[in-house]
Amino acid sequence: MGTIGVLGLQGAVEEHIRQIEALNYKGIVIKKPEQLDIIDGLILPGGESTTMRKLIDRYGFFEPLKQFSLKKKPIFGTCAGMVLVAKSLVDANEFHLGLMDISVKRNAFGRQKDSFETNLKINGLENPYKAVFIRAPYITSATEEVHVLATYDNHIVAAKQKNILVSAFHPELTADKRFLELFTQMVETNMNQPGYTC
Ligand SMILES: NC(=O)CC[C@H](N)C(=O)O
Numbered sequence: 001m002g003t004i005g006v007l008g009l010q011g012a013v014e015e016h017i018r019q020i021e022a023l024n025y026k027g028i029v030i031k032k033p034e035q036l037d038i039i040d041g042l043i044l045p046g047g048e049s050t051t052m053r054k055l056i057d058r059y060g061f062f063e064p065l066k067q068f069s070l071k072k073k074p075i076f077g078t079c080a081g082m083v084l085v086a087k088s089l090v091d092a093n094e095f096h097l098g099l100m101d102i103s104v105k106r107n108a109f110g111r112q113k114d115s116f117e118t119n120l121k122i123n124g125l126e127n128p129y130k131a132v133f134i135r136a137p138y139i140t141s142a143t144e145e146v147h148v149l150a151t152y153d154n155h156i157v158a159a160k161q162k163n164i165l166v167s168a169f170h171p172e173l174t175a176d177k178r179f180l181e182l183f184t185q186m187v188e189t190n191m192n193q194p195g196y197t198c
Helices: 014-022 033-038 049-058 062-070 080-085 178-191
Strands: 003-007 026-030 041-044 075-078 086-089 100-105 115-120 129-134 138-142 147-152 155-161 164-167
Touching: 003 014, 003 033, 003 178, 014 026, 014 178, 026 033, 033 062, 041 080, 041 178, 049 062, 049 080, 075 080, 080 086, 080 100, 080 164, 100 155, 100 164, 115 147, 129 147, 155 178, 164 178
Parallel strands: 003 026, 003 041, 041 075, 075 164, 086 100
Antiparallel strands: 100 138, 115 129, 138 155, 147 155, 155 164
16 A cells, blocks of 8 residues: 655645545645655645745755656646646746646636636546636646647646646545545556555
8 A cells, every 4th residue: 555645835735635534545735855765656736836835945845746756756736736737837937846737827817717617538447537726827828748638618727747647626525535546546556566665
């Protein structure tokens, strides 16, 4: 059984922990960089990306998070977490962690659709998935290495590149655990690599 951490600086942390545990993984809230050494996968939750970035710097998480990704450990960025991993941000000069070859627009769905639910077709899931969007970003462009998993209104809202999975929506707010399972499968596959050490 693997251990999945949720970056616990700000945002929707406990909801993720409950879902992780419902899938029989150990879930821990990550408050210190050293804790990254004892987990097999990491979730960057929804919240406010600018605030989260400030706290990442304040608590010395910036380099350790980059190292975590360099070790090819799976990372799942939801909503603000997707903003944090992007290599480029529309309407901003600087990106944050720059781990994934995507360009992301923050609060992209505008006022009318500030928050909404919709049934999405997601690659790899057989039946539609009810996705909850809250002041959500979307991906405006991605390189060929990025696999698009879902679109809404012609915009990319879920994608994967190597060890990084992102969603513009909040899987922790629905009872349907299938999207999180896409992530636990990545964690499982990585743990089964020969010579894997946490
Ligand atoms: N629900 C969310 O995580 C919103 C993300 C937020 N709009 C941001 O850009 O950080």
